[in-house]
Amino acid sequence: MLEATPLTDGWILRHEQEALPAVVPGCVHTDLLAAGVIPDPFLGRNETEVAWVGRREWTYETRLPEVSSGHEQTDLVFDGLDTAAEILVDGQLLGRARNMHRSYRFDVTGLSGGLTVRFRSAYAEAEAVRGRVGERPAAYTEPYQYLRKMACSFGWDWGPTLVTAGIWRPVRLERWSTARIARVRPLVTVEQGVGVVELHVDVERTRVEAVLTLEARVGGRRVRAEVAGTSGVVRVEVPDAELWWPRGYGRQPLYDVEVTLHHESAPLDVWRRRVGFRNVELDTSADAHGTGFTLVVNGERLFARGVNWIPDDVFPSRVTRERYRKRLRQAADAGVDLVRIWGGGIYESEDFYDACDELGLLVWQDFPFACAAYPEEQPLRGEVEAEARENVVRLMPHPSLVLWNGNNENLWGFRDWGWEERLGGDSWGEGYYLGLLPRVVGELDPTRPYTAGSPWSGSWRRHPNDPAHGTHHSWEVWNREDYADYRLHVPRFVAEFGWQAPPAYATLRRALPGEELTADSPGMLHHQKAEDGNGKLRRGLERHFPFPEGDFDRWHYLTQVNQARAVAAGIEHWRSHWPVCAGTVVWQLNDCWPVTSWAAIDGDGREKPLYHELRRLYADRLLTVRQGETGLVVAAVNQARERWTGTLSLRRMSVEGELIGAVDVPLLAGARAVAEVRVPAELEPAGAKEFLVADAWGSPAHGDPSRSWGSPRSSGAESGGGAESGGRLRAVHFPVPDRDVPYPRPEFEVAVVPGGIEVSARTLVRDLLLQADRLDPRARADRGLVTLLPGERVTIGVEGWETPDAAAARSALYCQEPAR
Template sequence: MKDVTQLDEGWSLRHGQELLEATVPGCVHTDLLTAGLIPDPFTGLHETEVAWVGRRAWTYVRELGHDSAHERTDLVFDGLDTAAYLTLDGHPVGSTRNMHRRHRFDVTGRTGRLEVRFASAYDEAAAVRAVTGERPNVYPEPSQYIRKMASSFGWDWGPTLVTAGIWRPVRLEHWSTARIAHVRPLVTVDEGTGRVEVRLEAERTAQGRGRTLRAEARVAGARAEAVLTGDEAVLRLEVPDPRLWWPRGYGEQPLHDLHLTLSDDEGRPLDTWHRRIGFRTVELDRSADEHGTGFTLVVNGVRIFARGVNWIPDDAFPSRITPDRYRTRLTQAAEANIDLVRVWGGGIYEDDAFYDACDELGLMVWQDFLFACSAYPEEQPLRGEVEAEARDNVVRLMPHPSLVLWNGNNENLWGFRDWDWEPALAGDSWGEGYYLGLLPRIVAELDPTRPYTAGSPWSGSWEHHPNDPAHGTHHSWEVWNRQDYAEYRASVPRFVAEFGWQAPPALATLRRALPGEELAPDSPGMLHHQKAEDGNGKLNRGVGRHFPLPEGDFDRWHYLTQLVQARAVAAGIEHWRSHWPVCAGTIVWQLNDCWPVTSWSAIDSDGRPKPLHHELRRVYADRLLTLQPATGGLVLAAVNQAAEPWRTAVTLRRWGADGTLIRESVLDIAAEPRSVVRLPVPHDLLPDGPSAKEFLVADIHGGADVHGGAGAGADGLRAVHFPVADKDFAYPRPVYDVAVEPVTGQRDRVDVVVSARTLVRDLLLQTDRLGPAAVGDRGLLTLLPGEQVRIRVTGCATVDVEDVRAALYCVDTA
């Protein structure tokens, strides 16, 4: 039987004439940090002080000894970052030039000093560029010439920290006769029967050639056997009436253990393989219709509006991301009613722990191949690496039922058409052959159970503009870059795969990352931790369209930028969801951060949710009320993504800014499962826009206690409409009472109770101001006169009412 020796200890990093203790998995930066030789590049302005690390060559060393009776010993690396040359006792072992694939080297009978010498990623990129020639790139860094995490070279939300190191586990595998080299489980459901076609590829030793091998597969009570006279076999299993795996919100996520054993001709086990699988079908409906070309995910025959977020590496040093950290972040996604996570193409193929968590949480995964915002040469040495990388990761990830879509690239097809690449390339290769040729062929060969799309955005063919909103996937960035967020309502794309709005992280995160700095929008640390082009200008213009821009009041600016971010994203999602099934999904840019930064994220790098996170929970809920502008008035849209019909009464109230109830009416809503009902708001309930003194509220008929993100009523659903910008509305000075009540038997929890005496719009308790570990269960809340809200705060034992008042913010233009 194969045995494994993990090589996670005993490593050193050569630094000049000195050997530093090294952590494996890890990287050079984290080892230098541990040794106290560089400052933390995540704090202050230190990022620039460590730029030299990425431009140097580095060597990891350890003694390698093994005493095994097996015929073969392999040295296996799950990840080397990136261009490495390996020697053992001074003799070559092999070389690598790809961070995104696994590597295996035969070291049978060899011992001694193992050295892994990493070239500077800049030097490797320069050598490749000298062979392939220049290619255009959105950023002034050479990421397209090296198969490495592109965002290591910096992005508009990330630092430039060009890593090197043994970033994933390394081990020795000792084996005899044969081992399991590759397993591809093709999982389908056909007329109520679960089918698993296990495609096995074995590797043999010299002594194992010609010997008969046996393979056995087991799953969910089914069993299959095969005899191997060559190196390949197919084992077919059938599971009657399997419980289906569903995305969260559509059903449960049953998982089944698939076991495979390879034995010799006498029945002695040689190697085993185990993964968890789920039975489900997935299709991508790209049918043409009167609106253009659709893009709708269909799981187990059910058409789905995808409630998604884009995922970037959760740390600029990805070797630090633990299974617990993956689960925490993805659980936060699930708590926000997200059901799809897109793994973006400038990052990494994540660890199996990421996909395991998605399997269990019911989070569908849209997986990009790793190409982003650049023209990529298709010549050697890159082409061979791209193919090997794609084959490796398709086989590695395909057992996961959460994986529903392979995507060829991020924005490169769009870039070729719109970013002046075509004339600069002058006929040179730029990646099209990957996205429209190589990658779809690999997916069709290895994983035909899943759909593939060539890019995001992509209209489906060159007959339409790559980012045409009427065809396929669309990235909506003109609004953030140049317009007010209300312009999201100007179109109904078939699928919005990227859109978003920036905001700074939580105040406690800023204080940790910028110690001692007097915070201001343009203070040195704030500007350094804002990587977007004209980022603060866009933030300020976004605020200024709705509010007087606060001068010299950082706390107010911080609140307003976070508020506008939440409102902007909500405006887009509410509009697009109200147009289901024409629009079949939204993927917000972005869920998470890789370091403390002003960005588009819903959760900052310290794991603190921004108001956007709470707002996603509201606008991505199965049931949503929204008031949408329409020709000559307003429409009340009731979105029902649940499996049951929605029969309810909605109270519409036309209010005066001074708290006067002008008119009230009740509308009955009857929405079928997975449907949207749009009803015109009666004319007599429309606010008098020119007066700037009236607004409209739609509530689920019921009590007055506030239960949900923006709402009141028994179901916690509320929609509000103000006909003019906040700075033009006649808000009263907000007046509310605050009380703090202990939670019985919970020493680290309190309830903050806010009782409104006037209209209080977009009330926000910034809990991190009460303590770095404090977390609240509510985001932005709009209260009418006489309403009360209870906010549960965890992570702080004692809270003073005056401290709570100082942490409460709301719209105040009086």
């Protein structure tokens, strides 16, 4: 039987004349940090102090363990090397690596002694390739497009430039005889209610003449087949297989699959995974609105409630199974059902996809190409094909994986960013996205759809980012316009859009120790990587709120409110236009370090107000107010499997709390449908002092992430927003921006209650937010922005707060105030 021995102990890292202890898996930066050689690059402006690390060559050393002679072959297997490396045993060159995204295997039979892995600087490797293939344009100046490495380690508009090197995934010795399983490619489908697993198995042999057999077991079913030469196929049928569904649509049953390779009666090797039975399609058919982009799982058409995922740490080897699960659990708890793994990162570890399988999170997997023209000459082309073939097969067992995507923004960049003229006919990646990658996916994984890029309209006959066709990235709004402009268009699928905000206060305090915080203090500016990021934050804020000059705490609060409002403006509008629009993928769920960014969860894992707003926006049922052709309309979005029946209560109110008019009307929204109710003209608010409250009363939807309709939860933009209370969904509509609303001075009482605090409003209290981390860095509130009418109250749960105190809680509460 194949025996595997992990090589985790005894590694050293050569630094100048020193030998430092090294952790494998790991990277140079984490080893230097542990040894005290470099400061924490996440703190202050230390990032610039460690830039030299990426320019150096680094060597890892250990000794191969003594092995018995009971096996015919011994292989040295690296699951991941970052990135350009030579591998030697006792000075003998075994081979070279130049791709972070694939594994490497070397025959070390009979070899012993010192194992050396010598890493070349990624900069030196990239510059050498650039010298061979010529210059290619990119969105950033760093040379990430010239080697197969995590692009964002060279920095991004949310990430630091920390160019890593190291043995970033496990390494082991494998000893075997006669034959081993080299690859298993499972095609998992459902045929007329029968689950089918067709296992295509490749083997490597030391004995050509040996008669080999395969035994496969799935869900209690067992099938055997012979190996012809170096391959065999086993088909296992599971009658009445239970279907795997995305979260909110059904359960996520998983079936153990085991493939054993036998010689005569002796087992030689075994392969184990879990699969789920489901069918997935991508409907890109033309209709009256253009060209659709709708995911269909088990025949059910979905509005995808998505988030974009970046590497959760700029040093990916630090991301543990538990950390993956926590972050993805946060996504699921926010109502997310799709996670897009963005193309400037990595193919994630099995731990990521396992968690998605169990949580019912659909995975959209980008191939690692982002925001650059990528050469198609060697040595890159061969590496691209090798990594694609390996990772397509590696990830195929996971039912959560539903879409392969060729690249991020490169087709768009060729057309709009001046690349076409600069390239002058040179290769730039089109051959990958429209040729190589669809061929590899079609050959190896025909059970899943492939799309050439995001954004992509499906044809060069149309603009790549045409909102009426395929996927659309909406970045003009953040860069140049007001987020109210999200409501001007109904794209078929919004694969990227977002708005920035700073991280939580405790995150800033940890990352910028001793600094007097201002919006443009040195540390704040260093942890703002977007071009003119603070300028865009200011202009976006000034369109809606009076700018709080010289008041950092108020600036911090309002920019976080504005982020939640901006994303709400988009999602409410686009969800209310289902099925024309079939999905939104917010940029972004997470951060890889403490930074002002578009993330809903900051670099220390703290949830911004946007995170809690996503819980409302992505719930099965959403209430929003929008402008119709002849007046205001309340849209009741029902993504639940049951129809939504109840009563819609409409109230026209003044900011002083006066009820000007009210009416109750029946509400009926079909399953997976949107219903519209016209607001009577006499209830439409007039002027800055009035607003509309829409409350929908009825039973909670089965799939709502809150599972409980307690006290009021959150509010949204001027044209939308909502709260839940005792079986109620709420939307609040103000006809003018907040800067023009004459808010009363907020009056409310605060009391400590078991598990948190209770706030009772005596006046209108809009966008109430408890920044729990100001009470204790470990504290977390269970909700974000809340709007209360006079006489209403809300209970805010707080975890991690050891000494509850009402006065302290009041000091950490923020809300809208009268203009100063």
